[in-house]
Every structure is written in C-alpha cells, then in structure tokens.
Amino acid sequence: MGWAIELERTASPKKKPKVSELGFGKYFTDHMFIMNYDGGQGWHHPRIVPYQPISLDPAAKVFHYGQTVFEGLKAYRTAEGGIRLFRPSKNLQRLNLSNDRLSIPEIDEQLFLEALMSLVRVDSDWIPGEPETSLYIRPYVIATEPLLGVSPSQQYLFMIIMSPVGSYYAEGINPVSIHVESHYVRAVEGGVGTAKTAGNYAAGLKAQEGASAKGYTQVLWLDGVHRRYVEEVGSMNVFFKLGDKVVTPALNGSFLAGITRDSAIQLLRHWGIEVEERPIPIDELVEACRSGELKEAFGTGTAAVISPIGELSYKDEKLVIGGGETGPLSKRLYDTLTGIQYGREKDPFGWMVEL
Structure with missing residues (x-):
C-alpha cells in the first residue's frame, strides 16, 4: 500500500554548521x-x-521500563551530487527484530523506506559534499503509554532524526586501542544483546569509563557466562586476521548482527579470503598475538566503517597487533566499502539505493 506522508516545512531554517x-x-x-x-x-x-x-507524560513507559529501540545508517553524496543509502532494508529488518524482542509492533518495510527517503529528500541540502562526510540517520521507537505497569505499551512513537557528520578519520585512518573487559557483563545469550536497544548501551558505560580512564578507546566484551569468548566492541563487531584467514565471533544471540559486519564478510569472501564465524577464546588471541600469528584486528560499524585495532589490553598485559599500524587488509576493506558508498567503486552486491 502507498502511505500518504504529510509534510510541514519549517518556517525558520537553521544555519548550517x-x-x-x-x-x-x-x-x-x-x-x-x-x-x-x-x-x-x-x-x-x-x-x-x-x-x-x-x-x-511523566508516566510514559519508556522512562520506567526501557521499551525503546533504534537504528543507525547514513546517506552519502557522490562526487556528481547524487544521494545514496547503504543497505537501508537491512536496517529495517534489524529494527523489526529489535521490535519483536522488545514487544514493539512491527513497522511496514515500504512505509519505513518511504519515510526515510522522503525525509532525506526534504533535508537533502544538509548532506555535506566534502570527502568522507555524510548524513547520519537515526530511526527509533519509544513507548509512550502513560501507565505504571510492567507490560508492553499500547502507544508508541516512531521517529527519524538526522545529523550531518564529519569525516570519522579527519587526520587519516588510525588504529585504536581496546581494553578487554573481564569484570563487567553487558549481555548474555537469551537476553537483549542482539537487539539495538538503549539499555545495552547504558550497561556498557561503566566499563567504558574505566577503559577511558586507562587511555583506551573502547571496550571488548567477553561472553557473560564463561568470561572467555570474544563477543563485540562497544559500538562495533570485531575481526581478527590469523595467518591467512579472518575469524570473527559467530552470532550467538548476545551481541548485535552488524550490517557493516555482514558487508565485510561478503567482501572478504568475494576476494577469496577464508572467513570463519566461530567462538573465539580470548586466550587464543593472546597466544596468537605473542607468537605473531595475529596479523591484524579491526572493528566494523556504521560510524567508522572499518576501525583498525592496534593494541589490546587484557589482564594488565598490553598486546600490540601488527606493530600498532593499520594493516593492509583493514585499509583495503575501508577503501572498498567507502568507495562503494560514495560511488567511487563498482557495487557488485547491489547494496546502494539511489534517491
């Protein structure tokens, strides 16, 4: 069905930064x-x-029971002035998976895409055209029923807001340092770790504060049961190049199924590089780093696309990866993914949606 989306234009446009x-x-x-x-x-x-x-209303359920989910994606401006979205249907699919886990009603895919594209068109002059800049898009749902009772809300708001963002690597792509968290737990299988919901991020703040105080950029979470298997970095999925193959934690229901993660796996296999999705013990990575078998590590996510990891800290041991430099595979993935997003490279997978 077609959806009639009302439009009320602002009478006071903002000054663009x-x-x-x-x-x-x-x-x-x-x-x-x-x-x-x-x-x-x-x-x-x-x-x-x-x-x-x-x-x-002060009694809105989102405030008291945390019933909320969100997504994140970007609109890109090509050198020729065109506007492109990267795999938006995957964001809708994941939003509805999050909705289902949080007992929020499903959102129609056609409506989601029409709303997204219509809003981007209305504010298209906010999409910056400088290299590696983009328009970040945040769809989200909140429970608004004013009732203090632990049950799914009967009222919701679905909203989309947008923010122009600068280049994540203004001074060039640089490796980050990561603290392996062995005390706090963020999520477990069967919980809400696989949903993109606010509480997952709140649960990681304490560990992030501790890591930041020690000079580390982000936290690498271990599984919540054994405290042994690598799961994800706070805002990224994570990959490791062991010898000639790449390994990444298998999706187990306790961490996010990243869209950039999926894209990186498809690209690596397209290039003929072996990718293993499996449980990865932290002790295996420590030993591989000591022996030199761990050649590269990187995170994947919407904001940074590819974020090389130059150092891990685990139980007070500093493990430098690849000499602390950006590895060739990380750089190739970054250049190729961003090249596809901005139209500099061919899109063999049909990922991009033109507006």
Missing part, C-alpha cells in the same frame, strides 16, 4: 519524521514536521 565543526551527532537537520501507534488502530499519521522537542 561549517564542515570543520560537524563532529558526530552534534547538529540536527531542519525536519524530522514522526508517526503514532495506538492499540487497535496500528501505526498511523505519518508526517514530516520541523525538528522540535516532543512532549511526553
């Missing part, structure tokens, strides 16, 4: 998408309105 000031998630475009859900009526009243605060 300089590209050098963008950073990540600091500024927001002139408009936002919003839609309501009511039990018995379903999703209704899709509309694009001026970016504005929202008003919620």
Whole structure:
C-alpha cells in the first residue's frame, strides 16, 4: 500500500554548521519524521514536521521500563551530487527484530523506506559534499503509554532524526586501542544483546569509563557466562586476521548482527579470503598475538566503517597487533566499502539505493 506522508516545512531554517565543526551527532537537520501507534488502530499519521522537542507524560513507559529501540545508517553524496543509502532494508529488518524482542509492533518495510527517503529528500541540502562526510540517520521507537505497569505499551512513537557528520578519520585512518573487559557483563545469550536497544548501551558505560580512564578507546566484551569468548566492541563487531584467514565471533544471540559486519564478510569472501564465524577464546588471541600469528584486528560499524585495532589490553598485559599500524587488509576493506558508498567503486552486491 502507498502511505500518504504529510509534510510541514519549517518556517525558520537553521544555519548550517561549517564542515570543520560537524563532529558526530552534534547538529540536527531542519525536519524530522514522526508517526503514532495506538492499540487497535496500528501505526498511523505519518508526517514530516520541523525538528522540535516532543512532549511526553511523566508516566510514559519508556522512562520506567526501557521499551525503546533504534537504528543507525547514513546517506552519502557522490562526487556528481547524487544521494545514496547503504543497505537501508537491512536496517529495517534489524529494527523489526529489535521490535519483536522488545514487544514493539512491527513497522511496514515500504512505509519505513518511504519515510526515510522522503525525509532525506526534504533535508537533502544538509548532506555535506566534502570527502568522507555524510548524513547520519537515526530511526527509533519509544513507548509512550502513560501507565505504571510492567507490560508492553499500547502507544508508541516512531521517529527519524538526522545529523550531518564529519569525516570519522579527519587526520587519516588510525588504529585504536581496546581494553578487554573481564569484570563487567553487558549481555548474555537469551537476553537483549542482539537487539539495538538503549539499555545495552547504558550497561556498557561503566566499563567504558574505566577503559577511558586507562587511555583506551573502547571496550571488548567477553561472553557473560564463561568470561572467555570474544563477543563485540562497544559500538562495533570485531575481526581478527590469523595467518591467512579472518575469524570473527559467530552470532550467538548476545551481541548485535552488524550490517557493516555482514558487508565485510561478503567482501572478504568475494576476494577469496577464508572467513570463519566461530567462538573465539580470548586466550587464543593472546597466544596468537605473542607468537605473531595475529596479523591484524579491526572493528566494523556504521560510524567508522572499518576501525583498525592496534593494541589490546587484557589482564594488565598490553598486546600490540601488527606493530600498532593499520594493516593492509583493514585499509583495503575501508577503501572498498567507502568507495562503494560514495560511488567511487563498482557495487557488485547491489547494496546502494539511489534517491
């Protein structure tokens, strides 16, 4: 079915920030998408309105029971001025998986894509054109029923906001240092670790604070049962090049199935590189690093695309990977993925959606 999306244009367009000031998630475009859900009526009243605060009852369930999910993707401007989205249907599929886990009603795929594309078109002049810049898009759902009772909400808001973002690697792609967390646990199989929900990120803040205080960029989580198997970095999936093959933790229901992760696996196999998805004991990585078998490590995610890892810290031992430099495979993946996203390279997988 076609959805009639109302449009109310802003009467007071914002002044756009300089590209050098963008950073990540600091500024927001002139408009936002919003839609309501009511039990018995379903999703209704899709509309694009001026970016504005929202008003919620103090008893709204999102505040008390954490019923909320979100997604993150980007719009890219090509050198010729075209606008492209990277695998948006995968974001919708994952959003609905998160919705299902949090007992939130499913969102229609056609509506999701129409809302997304319509909003991007309305605020297309917010998409920066400088190299490696983009427009970050944040769809999310919150439970709004004003009722203090532990049960799924009967009212929701689905919204999309957007933020122009600068180059993640303004000074070139550089390796990060990662602290392996062996005390705190973020998620376990059967929990909500595989859903993109706010509580997962709140659960990681304490460990992130500790890692930052020690000079590390992010936290690498171990499984919550054995405290032995590598899972994911706070905002990225993680890969390791052991000899001539690449290994990455198998999806087990306790961490996020990343879209960039899936794309990297497809690219690596397309290049004829063996990829193993399996449980990875941290002791295996420690030994591989000591012996020199661990050639590279990198994270994958929407924000950085590919983030090389130059050092791991585990139980007070510092493990330098690949001399602390960006490895050739990490660089090739970054160049190829961003090349596809910005239209500099061919897209053999049909990932990009042109607006």
